[in-house]
Amino acid sequence: MNTPAASVADYGARAIGPIILLGAPGAGKGTQAKQIVDRYGIPQISTGDLLRENVKLGTELGKKAKAIMDRGELVSDELVCDMVAERLSRPDCARGYILDGFPRTCAQAEWLDGYLSARGSKLPLRVIKIAVDYDRLLKRLTGRRTCPVCGTIYNIHFNPPKVANTCDQDGAALSLRKDDNETSISERLKAYEKQTLPLTDYYRARHALTEINGDAAPEKVSADVLAALEQRPDKA
Numbered sequence: 001m002n003t004p005a006a007s008v009a010d011y012g013a014r015a016i017g018p019i020i021l022l023g024a025p026g027a028g029k030g031t032q033a034k035q036i037v038d039r040y041g042i043p044q045i046s047t048g049d050l051l052r053e054n055v056k057l058g059t060e061l062g063k064k065a066k067a068i069m070d071r072g073e074l075v076s077d078e079l080v081c082d083m084v085a086e087r088l089s090r091p092d093c094a095r096g097y098i099l100d101g102f103p104r105t106c107a108q109a110e111w112l113d114g115y116l117s118a119r120g121s122k123l124p125l126r127v128i129k130i131a132v133d134y135d136r137l138l139k140r141l142t143g144r145r146t147c148p149v150c151g152t153i154y155n156i157h158f159n160p161p162k163v164a165n166t167c168d169q170d171g172a173a174l175s176l177r178k179d180d181n182e183t184s185i186s187e188r189l190k191a192y193e194k195q196t197l198p199l200t201d202y203y204r205a206r207h208a209l210t211e212i213n214g215d216a217a218p219e220k221v222s223a224d225v226l227a228a229l230e231q232r233p234d235k236a
């Protein structure tokens with residue numbers, strides 16, 4: 001594997017541009033986002049956090065959003081895009097940023113393209129999809145067991161305790177989170193697939209997409225993600 005010769009300090013000073021991470025729940029998106037944030041010193045922008053922040057601070061956008069949510073309705077694409085536009089205009093986004101939970105729809109993706117080109121963004125948008133095998137993902141998620149005493153997380157398929165259903169550290173009986181049962185996980189994954197597939201196609205057609213094999217060893221996945229960011233997407 002080729003390790004770029006640049007030092008961490010170089011990474012933290014360079015412009016990297018906008019990054020979108022796609023990956024199903026349990027695909028390890030959070031871990032990858034964190035290492036990108038640490039290496040490049042760019043912010044991770046979550047639309048959920050942004051919405052909460054605007055409501056809490058009582059901004060004009062936040063007031064509008066709160067009124068809609070109080071009526072039990074969903075915040076419109078337009079309002080979400082306005083909040084994202086405001087966030088991206090802040091100075092900490094100048095060298096780049098990771099978008100988390102945005103875009104969710106092709107309409108939002110089109111809006112983002114328009115926004116970036118209107119601002120004369122020189123660095124291309126990079127979309128990285130962490131692809132994982134469905135059955136493996138299901139095992140990863142349904143096999144999860146937690147110790148209620150010390151919080152250690154096990155996986156009965158990939159990282160089992162020495163004695164079945166018993167914590168190695170303190171002997172406590174391991175527990176299963178309510179929403180970690182197979183039915184609800186399978187529903188979550190299907191909903192994710194349905195929502196993300198059009199976006200994947202959208203970015204693939206624009207040669208902005210890099211797919212990473214998320215079933216590889218964690219160190220390999222991390223290295224592949226960073227390597228993908230160091231090269232321009234395939235224009236062929």
Ligand SMILES: [Zn+2]
Pocket residue numbers: 147148149150151152167168169170171172
């Ligand atoms: Zn324990």
